[in-house]
Amino acid sequence: MGFTIGAIGGIRDISDRCSGHRRRGRGSECTAVSEYASLWGWSVVPGARASRGGGRTRCSCGAVNCAAPGAHPLDPSLEVPAGASLDEATRAWNRVPGASLLLPTGRSFDVLQVTESAARQALVRLERMGLPLGPVAVTPDRRAWFLVARGATAELPGLLYRMGWDDSRIDLRGLGPGDYITAPPSDLGGLGPVRWLRAPAPERAARFPEARLLLGTLAYVCHRSAV
Numbered sequence: 001m002g003f004t005i006g007a008i009g010g011i012r013d014i015s016d017r018c019s020g021h022r023r024r025g026r027g028s029e030c031t032a033v034s035e036y037a038s039l040w041g042w043s044v045v046p047g048a049r050a051s052r053g054g055g056r057t058r059c060s061c062g063a064v065n066c067a068a069p070g071a072h073p074l075d076p077s078l079e080v081p082a083g084a085s086l087d088e089a090t091r092a093w094n095r096v097p098g099a100s101l102l103l104p105t106g107r108s109f110d111v112l113q114v115t116e117s118a119a120r121q122a123l124v125r126l127e128r129m130g131l132p133l134g135p136v137a138v139t140p141d142r143r144a145w146f147l148v149a150r151g152a153t154a155e156l157p158g159l160l161y162r163m164g165w166d167d168s169r170i171d172l173r174g175l176g177p178g179d180y181i182t183a184p185p186s187d188l189g190g191l192g193p194v195r196w197l198r199a200p201a202p203e204r205a206a207r208f209p210e211a212r213l214l215l216g217t218l219a220y221v222c223h224r225s226a227v
Contacts, residue, residue: 028185032101033093036183037084040200042108044080044089045073045180046099050190057190060098070189071182073102082108100186106177109134109208110152111145112215113173114222119144119197122221126214134208135200137184140192145181146218152176152211159215170222174211 036042049060050070059069066072080092093099105111114122116138126133134147153176160167175181182188184195 029101030090030093032183032185033080034086034089036101036103037080037082037089038086039202040108041082043082043104044093044183045076045102045104046078046093046096047102047180047182047186048072048074049098049100049187052190068189070100070187071180073180074099079104101183102180102186103183105175105179105181106150106153108150109147110150110211111175111179111181112148112152112156112211112218113175114144114146114218115171115225116142116144116197118171118218118221118225119146121225122214122217123198125217125221129217131213131217132209133198133214135196136198137181137194138197139182139188139194141188144197145175146214147208148211148214149208150176155211156215159212160219163216163219165219165223169226170219171226172218172222 033044036044048066048070051058051060057069059066059072061072061074074096078092078096080089084092119136119138123133123136136147137145139145153174156172156174157167160170160172182194185193188194
């Protein structure tokens with residue numbers, strides 16, 4: 001995947017500014033926050049972290065019966081806004097030590113969620129057809145998130161119906177306004193890090209594919225995987 005010269009310079013500058021962090025993991029997350037906000041134009045929200053021990057999963061929010069340990073915002077008001085400068089993003093993230101990176105869906109993009117195995121099969125087909133693709137992330141619990149144009153979640157039931165698919169019978173869900181995804185390289189619910197299966201490309205950072213272009217292939221692969 002190609003990078004423009006300007007984008008490479010920007011990433012190098014971000015890495016230099018975050019290199020002062022003592023913990024290697026923290027430095028990589030600072031770099032990622034700055035990339036997402038400054039280069040890609042995505043908002044980043046600090047999230048809780050989860051730890052496992054004694055057969056229990058504990059959330060850093062402190063709630064004993066947390067409904068989503070390590071996978072919810074700490075405080076939405078601490079959001080690093082889309083378009084924040086490198087210095088602004090770095091300073092903001094230094095105020096929330098230990099936070100995970102969450103990306104709000106329904107703003108810059110929506111998400112189509114499928115299994116990792118279905119995502120890998122679909123990507124081969126979609127790339128072969130030459131269809132436009134956005135970033136795709138995979139989670140430690142073997143789910144995959146396709147980042148697509150806003151509005152996909154609201155359109156999903158109708159699109160699937162018109163294509164002849166019963167959305168209750170295939171493992172394909174949409175994430176839109178009010179939802180969040182954990183962003184690489186952060187840990188998801190104490191299970192391990194989220195990573196990019198198909199990383200963001202600078203030349204398409206602000207342009208996401210329409211869900212309808214991917215949906216037929218994704219639904220077909222999900223259906224075959226369930227048979």
